Every structure is written in C-alpha cells, then in structure tokens.
Amino acid sequence: MTKELWKGNEAIAEACVRGGLEAYFGYPITPQTELLEYLSWRMPDLGRAFLQAESELAAINMVYGAAAAGARTMTSSSSPGVSLMQEGLSYIAASNVPMVMVDMMRGGPGLGNLAPTQADYFQLVKGGGHGDYHPIVLAPSSVQEAADMAYAAFDLADRYRTIVIIAADGNIGQMMEPVEMPVMRELVPRDRGWELTGSVGRPRRVIHSLNLSPVEMAKINALIQDKQRLIGANEVRYAERFAEGCDLLVVAFGSAARIAQTAIRQAREAGLNVGLFRPISLYPFPSERLAALAARTRKFLVFELNAGQMFEDVRLATGSPVPIDFLGRMGGVMPLPDEVLEAIQQAMPAPRTNGIDAPKRAAPIGLN
Amino acid sequence: MTKELWKGNEAIAEACVRGGLEAYFGYPITPQTELLEYLSWRMPDLGRAFLQAESELAAINMVYGAAAAGARTMTSSSSPGVSLMQEGLSYIAASNVPMVMVDMMRGGPGLGNLAPTQADYFQLVKGGGHGDYHPIVLAPSSVQEAADMAYAAFDLADRYRTIVIIAADGNIGQMMEPVEMPVMRELVPRDRGWELTGSVGRPRRVIHSLNLSPVEMAKINALIQDKQRLIGANEVRYAERFAEGCDLLVVAFGSAARIAQTAIRQAREAGLNVGLFRPISLYPFPSERLAALAARTRKFLVFELNAGQMFEDVRLATGSPVPIDFLGRMGGVMPLPDEVLEAIQQAMPAPRTNGIDAPKRAAPIGLN
Amino acid sequence: MEHQIVISGFGGQGVLFAGQLLAYSALEESKHVTWIPAYGPEMRGGTANVTVIISDDEIGSPQVRNPTDVIVLNPPALTRYAPLVKPGGCLIVDATLIEQRSGRSDIREIDVPARAIAQALGFPQMANVVAVGALAAISGVLKLETLERVLIAKTAKRPEMREANIAALRQGAAAVTTTQHAVS
Amino acid sequence: MEHQIVISGFGGQGVLFAGQLLAYSALEESKHVTWIPAYGPEMRGGTANVTVIISDDEIGSPQVRNPTDVIVLNPPALTRYAPLVKPGGCLIVDATLIEQRSGRSDIREIDVPARAIAQALGFPQMANVVAVGALAAISGVLKLETLERVLIAKTAKRPEMREANIAALRQGAAAVTTTQHAVS
Amino acid sequence: MTEELKIVYERPHALTEAITHYCPGCTHGIIHRLVAEVMDEMGITERTIGVASVGCSVFSYNYFNCDFASAAHGRAPAMATGIKRVHPDRMVFTYQGDGDLAAIGTGEIIHAAARGENITVIFVNNAIYGMTGGQMAPTSLPGMKTTSSIRGRDTKTTGFPLKMSEMLATIEGAAYVVRRSVHDPGHINRARKAIRTAFEIQQKGLGFSIVEILSACPVNWGMTPTDALHYVEHDMVNYFPLGDFKVADTVKALSRG
Amino acid sequence: MTEELKIVYERPHALTEAITHYCPGCTHGIIHRLVAEVMDEMGITERTIGVASVGCSVFSYNYFNCDFASAAHGRAPAMATGIKRVHPDRMVFTYQGDGDLAAIGTGEIIHAAARGENITVIFVNNAIYGMTGGQMAPTSLPGMKTTSSIRGRDTKTTGFPLKMSEMLATIEGAAYVVRRSVHDPGHINRARKAIRTAFEIQQKGLGFSIVEILSACPVNWGMTPTDALHYVEHDMVNYFPLGDFKVADTVKALSRG
Amino acid sequence: MSIFGAPDAPILRTPAPSRAHGDILVDEDRCKGCGLCVAVCPKHVIELSGRFTPRGYHPAALITFSNAQPQERCTGCMLCSTICPDAAITVYRLQPARA
Amino acid sequence: MSIFGAPDAPILRTPAPSRAHGDILVDEDRCKGCGLCVAVCPKHVIELSGRFTPRGYHPAALITFSNAQPQERCTGCMLCSTICPDAAITVYRLQPARA
Ligand SMILES: Cc1ncc(C[n+]2csc(CCOP(=O)(O)OP(=O)(O)O)c2C)c(N)n1
Ligand SMILES: Cc1ncc(C[n+]2csc(CCOP(=O)(O)OP(=O)(O)O)c2C)c(N)n1
Ligand code: SF4
C-alpha cells in the first residue's frame, strides 16, 4: 500500500466512499465544504446518491430518511449548521437508525469565524438535541486517523444503530498529510430486519420516535441507555505518550493534541517529565484509564481550543485526587507549540529550582 | 395582595407581561401552547407585539431581531422546538442581547411524548448550540416560583445582556396553584447604548456575531466568559430543607423536587434523617454550597426525571468526598413520592438495623 | 392535614371543573392547594382525571399514589382508583353509572346516585357537583358554604343554572348523611 | 531532523503550489510531512501562506511559531516572517520584488532574484519554483532530483513548460551557491 | 334469475385493522381511505413507503398497511427524499397537514418540488393546527377564530392564508399540483382520482406530485361534522379554489391525466 | 457666461467610508450603491435599520451608514420582522443573497411575504453561493458549472432553478414583487427606481416589498467582470425574466408606481 | 346499566336480513357516530341509533321501516361508504348470482 | 521598485485639469480595476492605468489625448459612476457658474 497526500476534508470523503457510503446529504459551510464538493462528483460517478440539500435542516432529515431506508448515509457540516441539525439528530437517536456526521468545528458562538476550535465539545458529546442520548464522538488528530475513522464509522454506526460523529476542525480539514487510503469496500445488499424497503414478502415495518405512553418511551430510553453502556464498554479509544510515570500529564484531543505533542517534545528535551493523553473517543470518554493515571500522576494539564469543556469530563473521570490545570484558547486562536510549552512549564508540579531536581514522581495518591 | 389560582403556563405568561414583555414570538407545541395562546390575546390588548411564527426557527430569529431592537422579548417552546432554536440561541449569546425563553420540557428524544421530563438539562445548561456560552437557567418548582422567575427574568436578562431560560415541564405548566401575581410594571423607553433604534442624533450601531479575526472573536469569547463568571458570583440560587446535618441529602430540581419533598417528609416521619437540596439556578449551578454540604454529609441521592444529567454537575461540585446515588425516570414516567421514598430508604447510608440506630451524622469527610 | 383528592371520569363529565371547584374553594379558605389534570396520553378523549391537593401546609408532590379522597364517575375510574385509596380514605361512587363496588372495608365508600340526582334537577351534567357536595360532606375537606359561594361565582354566566347548582351541591352532601350508615 | 518551512506571498504567486511541491517530494522521499495553508481571515485575496513540515519523525503541530526555513515572495511577507526564523535557519528572499532585508545575523538569509530568473525563462509565475530550488540547495531538506521528478509529474498537463520548470528549479539552486558567500 | 347480496364496497386492504384516533367526522379518515383505495387499485402496497408528518395524522403510520416512517414536524418531504434516493423503485409518499407543510415545512416542500423529487405528497389542508388544539395556521381563513386568534384571524398582523398549490404551481420541477376537497361524495371521488394520478406520475418517474385536499376539523372548528363539511364547501373552497394548478405536459400525455 | 466643473455624481452619504471586501466587478457593490442612493434621496438613513444576511454581503453592515443587524443564514426576514414589530415607524430592510433567501431561508421569506410584513427585501440573485466558494444554488442555471456541480447542474437530480419572484407574486400579502438587473446603466437605473418604490411602499405602510436583482459573481463564474455582465444580460435574464410580478393596487395608486 | 354503552353490546358484523336493492354493514367497532353517512344518504335510510358502541358513540344503522316503499330502501349506492371517515361501512347490492 | 505598487504612489483625489465638458475623479483607494467603467464609457475615454493602487489593482483613469477632439472627451454622462461597483467615481460637468 502506498501513501498519497490528501487534504483532510477530501481524505475523509474518500474514506467514507470506500467505507461504503451510499447516500450523502449536506449543505455548504466553511470549513467542510470541500468534503461536500468532493462527494458531489465522486458519488454520482459510482452511481451513489449525492444531494446538496436546501439547508442543514433538510440535509439531516434526508439522512434520517436514507438511514431509515437502510443505506449507509452521512452528512457533514460545521458548528452553526450542526446546531440546526439538533432536532434531527435527536429524532435519529430516538429511532435507533445508524448514521455518520462530520463536524468541522469553527469559531463560535454565532456566525463566529472559520478558524479551528473545539468549542462544540458539549454540543456533540453531552447532547445538543433534546432528550437523553449520546452519539459516539471521535476526534482525529491526523488526516490518516480521520480517514481511518471515517472508513470505520459506518460499521460502528451499524453495529450499535447509533450516530457516529467525527469531530475535527479546519486544521484537520485543510491540512495535507500522507495517507494510506483503506481499500474500497463492496456494497452488499443487507436486510437487518428493521429498514424500510417496501414490505414485499414480509410484515410491514415502521420507524418512528413517538411514544405517547411514558412507559413505552421509558423503554425506548432504557434501550438507548443499554446501548450506551455497551458502547462505553467496547468503544473507548485513546492514545498515550509518556503517560505512565510522568509528572505532568497533558490531556488534549484532536488538533490541540498535535500542538501539545510538539510542546511536550520540547519540554522533554528541556528535561521536564511530561506526558500526553489523547482521548480519541470523546464519547465514550476514556474515564477509567484517566482515573487510573490520575491515581499515579502528580498533575494534569487539560488543553483545549475552547473555554474548558472536555475539562469537565476529565474532572468527572478523575474525581479530586489530582490537581488539574487548564489551558484554553477561544475564538479560533490557534496557539503555537511554544505557548503550550509555556503553560507546561508553569503547570509543572515541582519545577527544578536551584539546580536541585524535584522528585520526578509524587507518591501515589489513592482514590478515595 | 390576594392570591388567585393560576395554571402554570398562564401564570408565566401573565408574569412576563407584568415584568415588561414587549414582544413575544412563538410556535405552538404541547405542553407550552397555553402560554402562547394566553399571550395571543393579552399582548394585543395591551398594544404589545405578539406573533405566532411559522416555526421555532423563525420565532427565535424574530426574538433576536426584537432583542437587537431593544425590546424585552421572549419565546416559549418545548424540547423539539428548543432543539430547533439552538443556532439562534448561539447567535443571540454571541451578540450579547438579552432575551427570555421558557422551555416546558417533554419526553424525548425525538418526537417522544408530552409528558413531563427533565431530559434537556444538558441541552439547556451545557449549551445545545455551538460555541462557548451558557444561558442563565432557572428551574421553578411551583407556579408561584415560575411566575416570580418570569417576572424577574427580564431584569436578569437585561442586567447581563444574556439569555435567561426558565426550564420547567408539563407538570408545572398544567398545574394550578395559588399565585400572588406581581404588579404590572410600566414600560419605560430605554436607551442602553447598544440597541438598534435608528441612528437619529447618534452614531450608528451594529449588532452582529461575525468576527473573522480569531483575536477579535477571542475577545468576544472572553467577554462572555467574564459575564459568566460574574453571573456565577451573583446569581446562584437554591433552596434547602433539613440540608444541614442530614445523613442523606436528596438533590433534585423543578417538579422532581416537589415529589422528593413529599417523600422526604414521609421519610422523616419514619425517622430517617433526610434533607433536600434544590438547585433553583441550574446555571450558574450552586456548586460551592453543594461542596460545603458534601463535606459534612454522608451521602447524596440525586433524583431527576432523566438518565442522570444534573448528576454530573453534582459530581463536579462535590468531587469524590461523598458517595452519590442516582434515581432517574425517563420518557415522562412521573414517579410518585412512594417510589422516591423507596429509593431514599435504599440509599440511606446506615439504615437502622436490629432496632439499633446508626449514628445520625457521619464524621465529616474532608475535601482533599 | 392534607387531603389528596382524585376525580376521575369520562371527558365531558366535568371532571376538571369539579377539581377547580375544590381548588378555588380551598383558596377561599386560605389553604394550600394544587390542581393538576392527568397529563399525557389520556389528553385526547377517553378518561379525564384531576388531582387536587388541599393542605394546611406547603404541598410537595401534586400527585400521589394513594389519594385520601377519590370521586369516580365511571366504571373504569372505579377499577383504577378504588384499590389506590389510602386506608381510612373516602371513595365517592356515582352509583347511577357504576354498578361495581370496591370491595374494600378499610375505606369509607359512599354510593351517591349523582347522575340521577342531577338528572332530577334537570341538568344531568351536574353529577360532578353532586359528587363534590358528597365529598365535602364526608371528608370535611372544605365548608359547604365556601363551595356554594365559589360555585355561584364560577357559574355566574349561567344564572339559570344557579339554583340547580346549589341544589346539586346540597343534595350531594345530603346523600352522604343518608347513605353513610350503609357503608361505614 | 525536522524542517519547518513557511512560504508566504501574495495570492497568485503560487505559494500553495510551492508548498505542495515540497510536500509531494517529501512523500517521495518517505518522510513525514504536513502541508497546511494559512487559514481564516486571510483566505480571501491578499496574502497567501503555507506551512510545510518535513521530518524524519512523526510530526506534532503542523504550525510553528519559529520556522526553520522561510521563503518570502513579497515585502509584507518579509516583514512578518523574517523576525520569526529560528536562529540558524534559512530565509529565502525574492530579491526581485523585495528591497528590504531582515537585518538578522543569526540566520542564513539568501537573496535570490527569483522573479527575474523566472522572467528570463519566459514564465514570471515560476518565481515560486526558483525559490524552492534555492531552499532545497541551502537547507538540504530534499534532494533536487526528487523535486525535479515531482515537478515534472505535477505539471505534466503543461509539457511546454517542462523545460522552463526544471531550469527554474536548477537556477534557483544554483543561485544559492553563487550568493551564499555574501551572506553567511 | 337468482339474485344475491354482493359486496360492492368494503374497507380497503391497504388500511390496517387499527381504529383511528381521529375525532368523529374528521376527514383525515376519508383521505386515508382514498389513499388506501388507490394503493389497492394499483397493487402497490408492498412497494410503498409512507412518511407521516407531525399533526393529527402523526399516527397514520399505524393505519396504512405499508412500510412507514415518521418525520419531524415539517420535514416529511426531506425524509421522503432520503428514502426515495435510496430506493428509487419504491413508491414514496408523504402525508402532511397544513401546519406541517405550509408553516414549519415550507422550505422542504418547495425544494422537494423544485428538485422535481419523484415523490407524492398528500397535503391535508384543514386551515388549523388540529393536534395542538386548534391554533391559527398559515392557511386559516381571514377572521377565523382559533385558540391563538380568539377574535378571529387579523389579516393586518398575520396576513392572508397561504395558497400552497398556487405557489407550488410556479415551480418548474412540479409535475402535478392540484387542489381537491372531500366535502361530498362527488368531490371525494375526484380527490381519489387525483391521488391515483399522482401515484401514477410517480410510478412513471415524471416527478413531483402533490394533491392538496381541503379537509374538515370539526372539533377545533367547533362544528358538527356535517356543518364542518358545509364550511369546507362554502368558505374554504371560496378561498382555496379547487382545480388543477399545474399539470406538466408529460402528465397530460398519461391516458388518465 | 462663466462655467465651472460641478459635481454631478458623488458617492452616496448612506455608504460608509469602508472599502468593500467584494471582488473586483462584483455587482453587490452596485446594488449597495443603489440602496444608499435611495436612502439619501429619501433622507431616511437615520431612520433605517438594515439586516444583513450570510453570504458575500454579510459585511454589508460595515458599508451602510445606518443601524444594522446581522442575521443567521436565511433568517434575515425573521430578524427584520422582530425589529419591525418593535419599531413599526422605522424603515427595515434585509439584504440577502440567493443561497440565503432561496435555499435555507425559503420559509422565512415566504412567511414574511404572507404576513404582509411591512419590510423591504433586497434580493441579490447571482445564481451561486459566492461566499463559500461557488457551490450550486437553487437558482443556478441548468448546466451551470459550480464547485458542487463540476459537470454542470444536472436538472435530473437537482431540478430547475427556483424563480422566487414568480413564486412570491402568488402571495396575497406581497405588495410589490419585481425583478431587475444591473448589467448596464439603463438597467441599473431601473433597479434603483424599483428600490425607491419598495422603500416608499414601506414608508406608506403598504406591506411587503421585494426587489430581486440579477447580479454577477465574476470570480465564481470564472469570468471577467465584463463577461459576467454579458452572462447576466443574456443567460440569466433569459431564465429569470425581468419585470413586475406583483404590484398591489394600493401600490399602483402611488404616483411613482 | 350504564348509559356509556355496555361493553357487551352486540356488534353487527353480518348484514341484517333485508329485501332491499342494497344493504350496508356498519362496523360498530369503528363507527364514531359522526353522522356524515346519515346526512349523505339520498334515501334517508341511515340514522344514528340510540345504542352506544364500546367506545361510547351512537353508531349508524339502516332504518328499518315497516312496509317500506322502494324509494325508501337502500340502493347500495355507496355514498355512505364514500364519505365514511372510518371506513366502517361495507356496502352490498342485490346482483345476479353466479352460476 | 516592486511591481506590486508602491505604497507611496500618488492617489488622485482632485480632478485632473481638463477642458472637457465633463470630468471624472477616481478614488484609487476604492477602485479595484474591474474595468466596467472602461467598458461602459460611450466616449471610450477611460482606461485602466499601468499603475498599481495600494491594494494592488490597476486603477481606472481618463485617457489623456493630445489635441483631443470634442467627441473624444468625457461628457460627464455618469454612465461610469452608474456602473462602478465601488462608488469610486465622482463625476463633474461643466456648468454655468453661480454668481
Ligand atoms: C418542532 C415542533 N414544533 C411543534 C410541534 C407541535 N405540533 C405538533 S402537530 C402541530 C401542528 C399540526 O397541524 P397540522 O399540520 O395542520 O395538522 P393537523 O393536526 O391539523 O392535521 C404542531 C405545531 C412539534 N411536534 N414539533
Ligand atoms: C447555517 C449555515 N449554513 C451554512 C453557512 C455557510 N454559508 C455562508 S454564506 C453561504 C451561501 C451564500 O450564498 P448567497 O446567499 O447566494 O450569497 P452570495 O455569497 O452569493 O452573495 C453559505 C452556505 C452558514 N454560515 N450558516
Ligand atoms: S383535531 Fe381536527 S384534524 Fe385532528 S383528529 Fe380531530 S377533527 Fe381531525
């Protein structure tokens, strides 16, 4: 397999195609438009469905239809457009049909700007739509990872009949990196027993989200909760670097983790014992692993391109045993590695003073 | 002042009118429609603006316009409708214009049902729209409180130029209780230096949320964060009952707190030392007070009409010193006090066994 | 003292109004009160329910599992609520429309031929008022005078029904005194 | 070894293409590489920027404050980036278009009359290629042969420019060797 | 010659056995029946996927004997588009009220028409929001009393009723745009024919078809079912004239056009 | 008689000093100028509140010398409604592109018209999404090459361009619906007159007015500014005929109608 | 007995014996007593009965006349079934029997 | 000197001395060199100059003919200002001076 240079947006688009995407519906918005543009010719070339909808609202409901019809389907957008999809996402979650969404987050709130941020973590992870549900949310930090995730997202969505969101930003979307593109998957006709295909030779099926009886609705909710527990058990993803035994653990995801990685390299070159923990699945959040690390790390530094959103999940995961600093940048300001390095230096639990090394590793603090 | 019987929805509507509501825009949806219906005649009678919009999307953007024009303005809706308003809310937050929203939460996700739930806590409190912002979220647990909140909401919105959300459910909306309606406030023309009124005799003004420069957008965000800190310092509201020195503290808001209250009375009659903590402001969350209580309470029981959303804020507030149980009901199933009582009995940290009383008060556990 | 009252019947039998009559009267007597209709799937047609809680203290849950006082105006209501009445509580049964009985001995079950009484007054739809009169008489939750005053005020738009309304209330109350021995 | 290269100029000067030439060549040489354009307000018209990082190891941040190698194709680019070049790094200046100099003595600053060379070849828009040739020669980030091969492949649609392209690259490289003494 | 009683009309098979939740005399029921009759006639029930909207007809997914989806309020045409693009060989129809189609769903219906989306829309116009208890709709007649216009619709502040068919007829992609009524048996039969034509258009791949049907909401109009039909016949038809607003040439070529 | 050079045309005062971000030859600039000229002529700048939409004209709030709001994509008519209902004595106008008005904002524009909302809409139709880099719009001509239809708009899958003016003209509440162009000075002057009429209609409280203006996007069409105007004159006008689609009787009564 | 319809009331499921040209069968599970069939019947031979259906409605039924004149008889014209919103009516017509 | 326009290039802010019936003043801060005024001028007396504006455009300018014929002169007809998308043109016309 050879590598090729791909722009993030196009790499995701192509990986979706190869992962079996059968129907795409979307609406232009920077910085994800290239994804739509790529699919606008790629999908028809393969005889698959592509439609530029009249709005994000229409797009998500077309996806709902296509998903109900059994297709591997997706949409892509960016922050304001994703806000418009919240009702639709809630319906899709309630109906237990699988779909994939790509959100290239930009500067908010409001019209904001086109610059990369991670300010929609809460919206995506905690549930921007009404009701109790959580999509699977994956945050790539390289183009290769984005492509791999996109390819795998449809399987994941299918397996749990859930929404899978790939949450990135213009940094990933606009960047070119070498990518080993996964192989084209063949489309196989499937009948998983629930999709709407016309009732020839079988009892009719209905896909809906209305349950006037609270007891019935509670059952739907219980089903969703069960599914989420299962997802929590199976689908936690994260990456680490020097995380075991470091003095300061930087927790960052997506493009922030890339910046942190450079800063950490610099810090380690300067003799600081710093590690990196990168949640890849934002939902389910790698809480267990973080709790374990918290029990034997002296300090955490959470770094996000927002005002401190994943920060809450880190705090929830760790409880109070480990002090947690926060470094955030808002509005699309992309900090360069040296700013993160500075924050690392400030956050170091016991900086070397007077030439005497502080102990590299604090006594483990037990979880109580 | 005499009390009158008011239905929740209508009491809120009338209190808004008396609090100075100048322009209402909304769309019918159960269980808040009576609010809209009441204002449909009440507002024109007073020569104020009422408009049934073509959708929630239009309604929230009309509110945006009216707020930008300097009016005391509001909308009301219920879960799916509120999902549709997320983009608009994010714009309004970014523009720092004041508005009030009433959300009568119903069973979700999806079309769900009309029954009372609290399943949109995350959506309202963490931010269902894109970007870093939090509206003030108030949760009444009686019709009187709902009316008082509605009356005060406009001042609050004005003071911070923020969104104020009154989050309740059909239980509050449909219930009749005696209410002492606040007095009618006179409408006074105001110019607070930012509203769009035409630029006669002054420099022109612009209200927008676009800032292509990340640095500029970061400033907007910093302003919002500052405002939120201020709100956090000034506007925390909660109510307690037997909270000091109890063995088990039930934390519940809105209509769940009403149910808990009855259960707690029964529990105390049965000799259990149980208290109630009721967050009134869900944002800002009464974290400090809860942390203080956590330090000297043996156990918490969080009770919500959802799968455990405020639960996270309680955990964030308390850290790990106090064990926290959770009781939730989803899909609009309204538990009756006896179910809560049962949960209290099960959650009691040291139930009386063999006729011997467990110590009523555990040794305080310090925050570490 | 807290009276937890449920009134249940078909839509059109004036269930919600009966509840309001109680609620407004409670307000008149400066009591704490909540009135809450059954909510959700039952909204459209079919059964109508209302819970009214009247108390000297602040009221917690506006709905309870085991009400202290229940009025049932049709057979399904009896089936549903009779088993739920709190021991020692009251159950008012419109005996014109309901043949079954609760079979419970730990509650005060009162048969009132509410619809028959109302019909005799010329307004069969006043069965609800009859039942409220009966409830007031047996439970003592509210004074009959208060109920009368509120009833007159709330039905002021139909003065032609005024006399009948008052009569319905009183005859409901009277029915209790005459039937009470039979059950308690 | 990690080369952090920034190329900056007006839109239309082939800034992004120059970056791609580097990026594809890096891929050819099996290096790690990232290519990222300036993003945000600068998108529409005006200045164009690209950062290309070429490394033997995995690359962290695709953007850095202090690049090791910078090509500036217009005066604002010089003003902005000259102070940022990492000490010891390279700064390639298109001396045809830019009069100012960085004034720094801790970097290797190379004046290449890129546009003049390109113009002489008949294609003024090839100044970007000239500059890339110069960068390769001085920094050694990539082999000239690789760049040539990729350039030919990437411009295959315009065979008439093939020779000029190669000449641009080579003359850029050559320019370094001749001017190098002057600065270092 | 012996004679015997033979069935000349029976309940269509394309309806399920479920008893509808519609109010007595609600003409949603008639329109359901007509759609079902057409599905029976054409033998397409098993190859049809319906899309219910949010309104009194939200439960229509319980009443038709075919696969069904239930869309968000106003979004049925978008959902139907998603289904149709995945299954172009299936018959896809939406069933929408006027609040759903002419208020919150305006954008979706117009763009489905503009794309010439090959679906059929059954548009039930009863000039009111039935399900939420009788609020004003964009289609409510001037002066009409509703729970959100208790003194009658005021055209000064709320404008005039939207004529969706007239508006959709201006769209090139729309192949068939007609308005019918179900206030008496004659009009009911004409409505059925139009529904039949609309489905045939879809079957032949001729593009977007919509049948607007004036319908009664006796409960929220505060009328008896019979009076409600008179209101349809006189007041509604007066404002919303019946007729064919757009019949594409390709459609006229169909024998039954 | 002595003669001197006198100014016969100068930059309108209702424009700010800001230099626009529009591409060279973009006719958004002409249309801005026309609106500003009308504001100058009528002396209404200080009593006007504009509402910018999302599209290339998003920054119009920087270019007009009056109070301005910036709406969410497609929602300018709703935002304008909110403003107008609060300040009925102010002149309120929206400035919207075709992606904004004819795609995502379809519902809002139609219902503003249906309500007879007393606002003025300047609708700039350049048949493409300019700001996001040239994707297909609902108004893109058949066969038009855009970044999301690189082989030309395929009417089979995407339908035909929406004619918003023709559609809006069917709405009772709309007082004034016209289409103009700015491809040459004569048409530019006619466009200005229409804008003037639209503002006067609002001033007199006669209801909803919209001026659709065919506009060029040379950059995304891949043409020189001059060629782009030729494209407007020939191709666009051909599909989107200029004219008055609705002029209410009350408007005709205005002297300048 | 309750006036709200006894749950055990007989539900007509077979056409009543009749010598008319036509006949109708009303499914009383479905009939909601809306009266539209009554209003539309050209022969005025449908009425709402005093009975209650299980759901509490007065169902439609053919009027049984003694010595009915032909013009007062059901002709099986299907107008009632055409207007019935609940598809509650099956219509029969007297037709030549097949061999 | 850079070909991208020297920032110190003179910006015309007053009408060039001229004996034509009319004259135009192009605000070179605003002019983007789109050429629409050139295309529309009936006298063909506007051209895009070789100069660069501070923003890098070739600005429009009146052509200076030596011994210009009257028909080659600007008439102050305002067609250019009517089409200029950047409101960059002020138009002057020779008119009787007021007392
Ligand atoms: C987003 C959203 N907004 C509002 C509602 C509430 N709602 C349910 S049905 C309905 C209107 C239905 O009216 P119509 O479409 O005319 O159908 P009808 O009930 O009259 O048949 C509304 C507003 C909802 N379910 N979802
Ligand atoms: C909700 C939302 N969706 C998408 C966008 C991205 N977007 C910005 S402008 C635009 C289209 C603009 O096109 P048009 O209205 O035709 O104006 P033009 O730029 O052509 O003048 C889009 C899709 C957005 N900002 N918000
Ligand atoms: S409310 Fe109206 S539309 Fe809805 S079922 Fe009843 S009659 Fe029909």
Ligand code: SF4
């Ligand atoms: S992209 Fe098109 S519409 Fe936008 S400013 Fe440029 S020419 Fe004008």
Ligand code: SF4
């Ligand atoms: S029309 Fe149908 S539902 Fe109505 S009364 Fe007749 S049989 Fe019953």
Ligand code: SF4
């Ligand atoms: S029309 Fe205006 S912007 Fe264009 S070249 Fe002429 S003066 Fe310059």
